[in-house]
Amino acid sequence: MKIDLDGLTVRYTDEGNPQGEAVLVLHGWGGRVESMAPVIQGLLPTNRVIALDFPGFGESDPPPEPWSVTEYTALTVKLLKKLGLTKVHVIAHSFGGRVTLLMGKEHPELLGKVVITGGAGIRPKRGAKYYAKVWSYKLMKRVYRLLERLGVLKGVREALRERIEARAGSSDYRDAAGVMRQTFVKVVNQDLRYCLPHIQSPCLLFWGERDDAAPLYMGKIMEKEIPDAGLVVLPGAGHFAYLEEIGTFMAAVKHFLGVKA
Numbered sequence: 001m002k003i004d005l006d007g008l009t010v011r012y013t014d015e016g017n018p019q020g021e022a023v024l025v026l027h028g029w030g031g032r033v034e035s036m037a038p039v040i041q042g043l044l045p046t047n048r049v050i051a052l053d054f055p056g057f058g059e060s061d062p063p064p065e066p067w068s069v070t071e072y073t074a075l076t077v078k079l080l081k082k083l084g085l086t087k088v089h090v091i092a093h094s095f096g097g098r099v100t101l102l103m104g105k106e107h108p109e110l111l112g113k114v115v116i117t118g119g120a121g122i123r124p125k126r127g128a129k130y131y132a133k134v135w136s137y138k139l140m141k142r143v144y145r146l147l148e149r150l151g152v153l154k155g156v157r158e159a160l161r162e163r164i165e166a167r168a169g170s171s172d173y174r175d176a177a178g179v180m181r182q183t184f185v186k187v188v189n190q191d192l193r194y195c196l197p198h199i200q201s202p203c204l205l206f207w208g209e210r211d212d213a214a215p216l217y218m219g220k221i222m223e224k225e226i227p228d229a230g231l232v233v234l235p236g237a238g239h240f241a242y243l244e245e246i247g248t249f250m251a252a253v254k255h256f257l258g259v260k261a
Contacts, residue, residue, distance in 0.1 A: 002059070005078050011059035012052040012079060013040070020047035021112070023257070024080070024088040026096025027051070028118070029184070032058030038243065039091055042250045046259045050088070052079060054095070056180045066182035069121075069190050073102040080110060089257055091115040093242060094214060098192055105195035114199070115253055117206040117242045121192035122218045196225035203229040204256045206249060208237030 002011050013033055023043055027035045033051045043049050053060040054072055063071065076099055080088060089112040092100040097119025104111055203226050207219035216233065223231040232252055234241045242249040253259075 026092040028094025104199040208241030
């Protein structure tokens with residue numbers, strides 16, 4: 001299904017047991033509704049399950065300008081209100097965790113229980129290697145602009161541009177284009193740690209031991225600073241721990257939500 005939210009066409013799904021408690025499922029960066037399909041399918045017999053393609057992903061329109069987590073959260077809240085939902089449980093992966101944290105701070109009345117897996121939102125620790133990479137990237141950008149100003153052959157400039165992009169941050173950044181590239185920059189630079197003490201909902205944190213996108217220390221920080229949180233660590237799993245061990249994940253989720261299997 002699709003809905004118009006402030007001029008943006010947003011694709012969403014709303015299915016399952018209409019008599020059950022509502023669960024909002026939020027995908028990660030680069031994902032879409034289908035990224036969370038096993039989670040959604042596991043809850044359909046017992047719950048009303050809502051999911052959406054965030055703007056810029058799947059079948060939803062891209063944002064009209066670079067967005068931060070603030071705009072994504074506001075749009076998600078508008079969708080819930082359009083659907084007449086006053087309280088939902090939330091299951092969120094990665095970027096969806098960012099939206100959930102801000103919702104918990106700004107709209108605590110909307111959230112029931114919260115499950116975050118591989119959640120982003122805490123500014124990562126930076127080492128010397130990171131700052132060397134940033135310095136190198138900025139230096140090459142200056143060189144590229146100088147070559148452009150001097151009218152150096154386009155082929156030479158393009159070769160340098162490719163080297164710049166190869167050094168430009170994460171694969172998510174390199175894969176993004178246009179407005180989504182600047183959106184990515186705004187999103188990852190928005191530190192949401194300040195939201196943690198304000199989360200009033202019970203929170204289950206499910207983390208892969210070897211998560212290299214949202215490292216385990218982030219989950220431990222969330223467990224410590226969210227008032228009512230518990231952390232489950234899956235040995236050997238990565239950023240997609242919820243898919244790597246879907247059976248374990250769904251068993252934990254259903255127990256936490258009080259779903260009768």
